[in-house]
Amino acid sequence: QKEVEQDPGPLSVPEGAIVSLNCTYSNSAFQYFMWYRQYSRKGPELLMYTYSSGNKEDGRFTAQVDKSSKYISLFIRDSQPSDSATYLCAMSAYQAGTALIFGKGTTLSVSS
Amino acid sequence: EPEVTQTPSHQVTQMGQEVILRCVPISNHLYFYWYRQILGQKVEFLVSFYNNEISEKSEIFDDQFSVERPDGSNFTLKIRSTKLEDSAMYFCASSARGKVEAFFGQGTRLTVV
Numbered sequence: 001q002k003e004v005e006q007d008p009g010p011l012s013v014p015e016g017a018i019v020s021l022n023c024t025y026s027n028s029a030f031q032y033f034m035w036y037r038q039y040s041r042k043g044p045e046l047l048m049y050t051y052s053s054g055n056k057e058d059g060r061f062t063a064q065v066d067k068s069s070k071y072i073s074l075f076i077r078d079s080q081p082s083d084s085a086t087y088l089c090a091m092s093a094y095q096a097g098t099a100l101i102f103g104k105g106t107t108l109s110v111s112s
Numbered sequence: 113e114p115e116v117t118q119t120p121s122h123q124v125t126q127m128g129q130e131v132i133l134r135c136v137p138i139s140n141h142l143y144f145y146w147y148r149q150i151l152g153q154k155v156e157f158l159v160s161f162y163n164n165e166i167s168e169k170s171e172i173f174d175d176q177f178s179v180e181r182p183d184g185s186n187f188t189l190k191i192r193s194t195k196l197e198d199s200a201m202y203f204c205a206s207s208a209r210g211k212v213e214a215f216f217g218q219g220t221r222l223t224v225v
Contacts, residue, residue, distance in 0.1 A: 032212040034212075034213060036216075041201070041219070041221070042218055042219065043116075043203050043216035043217050043218045043219050044155065044203070044216045045216070046213055046214070046215060046216075049212075049213045088155065090155075092212050094212070095210060095211075095212050096142075096143050096207050096208070096209065096210055096211050096212050097143045097160050097162045097167045097168065097207070098160060098167070098168055098212070099145075099157035099160065099168055099170065100147075100155075100157060100212075100214060101157070102154050102155040102156070103154070104153070104154045105154075
């Protein structure tokens, strides 16, 4: 079983839609959860960071972690064409200095 | 805003040659990383570096690879005797003291021919 699974999409939505992106994982030791955005042939850009379970909101973005289900989500409200990118979830069992384990990424396309 | 910078942006090398990929991490960060992403695949961890030594490495990071912090600002990844399958985007990242969130550079696209 793969450690982190993420539906690769592509996911196509109209401008203004609410987008839900998800990852599941198998390692119950993961405690630190991140979402990155990656444009084509560019480096991952950190969007959200969450520790353990719960919700975190930042502008149009909300990250949710459900450790009991080993399931994390990123919601994007009022999606914009500029949100079109690949969204990567990443997670780690330990604090600084250790490996982030990434999902494969979901490609999102927002049409105007 | 501080950022991780990587050079070169694209490197083409012949199979069997050695390459050095260079990175300047964010200045007050203490943890440094290399990741790679083969086209169409996941971002994969290679190695982390702290206090002038490797703190963790993946099974990908074999004797072909080495890392170095030659001075106070640069962090390098050396790949000896490159193979076709080493062709990938290589990302440098760094994180601050006590922080797990890593900030990534724009990557070096390595093409082995």
